[in-house]
Amino acid sequence: MTDLHWLPTIQDWRQRLRTLPADPATAWESAVALANARLNFVLTNALDETIRRVLPTGPEVLPTKKVRLAVLGSSTVTHLLPGVRAAGLRRGIWIDTYENDYGQYLQELSDTGSGLRAFNPTAVLVALDAYHLTAGITAGMDVEAAQAALIEMQARIREVWRLARDTFRCPIIQQAVLPVHLPVLGNNEHRLPGSRLWFVSRLNTAIRTMAEQENVDILAVDDRAARDGIGKWHDTALWHRSKQEISLKASPLYGDLVGRWLAAKQGRSFKCLVMDLDNTVWGGVIGDDGLEGIALGQGSPLGEAYTAFQEYARELSRRGVILAVCSKNDEANALEPFEKHPDMVLKRGDISSFVANWSNKADNIRAIAQELNIGLDSLCFIDDNPFERNLVRQELPMVAVPEVSDDPTAYPVALADAGYFEGLSVTDEDRERTTQYHGNKARDALKAAVTDLPSYLRGLEMQLIWKRFDKIGLQRIVQLINKSNQFNLTTRRYTDEDVIAVMADRDAFGLQLRLTDRFGDNGIIAIIIGRLLENKDLYVDTWLMSCRVLGRQVEPTTLNLIVQEAAKHGARRIVGEYIPTKKNAMVKDHYARLGFAVMQTDDAGANRNILDLAGFTPAETFIHLVEG
């Protein structure tokens, strides 16, 4: 299946496209909604063409980072670009694309006057076709010749990456090679050294190994083709006609695979799966059918299908996706299977937020987001009931709601194919996240029991453990820099490469802060980037913090640390700036609250503040500051 089956069909879609509002902001919002429908390639192209006519350079202000994506291809890729741009639109990301002149990817990379250089991409997709990459490979080759060809091909691909990286200093994704060739030996194709099919398979393995060394990501169209069938991805007749290696029919899905990578790079993958219970997590209605009556576990095909869905959810949870429950039920009934049913794979402890009542689901999902302290746009809600799905889509358009049938075997497929939780790597933080959220709730319980805040804070036994930026923390640092909106003074977005540049800069420092307490480790919760100006002022380029540690004196403790590091750099004053966005009003007076003198404010609400180190006394807090 190469269609976007997890997206709903919108009945009056054509009408809505033709009447897209002329006002830029409304046009963008409407187009984002239209992009979140099940579109084939024709409608995808129509949507892309329309939004580009109304907004030729995209909306002026967006909460996401605009992307300039260069697609380096060895054959025709033009037909794939509308799908890529529409996939950006689906996620609220504006993408401009560039493709090299036919086959000229190496020349354009090397030539300083090329269109590619002028385009100056912020992301590069290397999309080389299987025919190009197997040129010269033939069944007549012996083992040595085939091996030499493989090594040479790896070197050529690595060279493309290095050229792209050295020139543009931006993230790179390499499209895996599609297995388009036919076998010539048969089942034991691997015994023929010069088999093109086998060469592609070996090349894909080699590329993945090399990509780990070079910090390049992979666009796994080979895995996708294995699921869908190569015939859905590659049409030989079309290749002969127009040199399109990837079929136009697969272009919306291809685009979505690229779109979810770009979104993940901005830290915008979904974080939390919210599940309905009756007929979603088990078969039947627990309140009516009772513990013995629901379909779950071995013994019935339907029961096994629900078990399989629970297992998939648990696998997601073990790699860092937060699980929540949103069910229309009496809470005691909803909890009963979790506590008493022997075949429940999910346990109460796997669920970070459990909401079972009779209020409407949109309100409950809002409450879940609030309880977990994450944005509504990080939630994905799965429910077998079309009424509930539509209600949530209408009330909360930023929540992902996969379109599913009443067949539970389709639920894991919908979640996986949609790529909601696209991850680029797995950090230890991800694996521990569920535990962190449980720790949060234990803290809240303690807070409720203790009305005296200072003694509550003292009782937490907090440690703020700080480190300079390092390679190990890179993933999480970039994730935080690109995802934090609320407690973020300047909202500057940085790529891996930018962060690495800070690490190398002697006149700058990057700090990652981790908060632990008696309930556990909160992980990296704050990022600081300081830059020494020519006049020896220390400018706070970036100060951001996770909102889940608000109200715990982390801010003054962090300032103590900044002052300490600034002094090491010989600074006499610290300059802090607030740049307003739609989302960061909460930190408008951040520096004034910390005792900075406000030097300058402007009409837009920005302010600039100064702290003189000569007169500074470190704040006393309940947090112990430790270098980690």
Next chain:
Amino acid sequence: MATEAEIYGDLTEIFHDVFMRDDIRLSADLTAKGVQGWDSFKQIEIIMACEEKWGIKFNTRELDALRSVGDLATTVGKKVG
């Protein structure tokens, strides 16, 4: 089974979506010259859309023989029976 009128009806919707214009009137003798923007990319888009719409597959000879909307409608008619 699809009648000629049904095929023309569905083809019209495909053309309107592909060219994003609702004023295209299909006739058997309409060719690429008669529709602004009907280039080789659009040609493939139309063909693929037909394949998807009717669940059919054109072979290379059939594609080479297409000269007009009439040819397309006839070929589709033969394939869907």
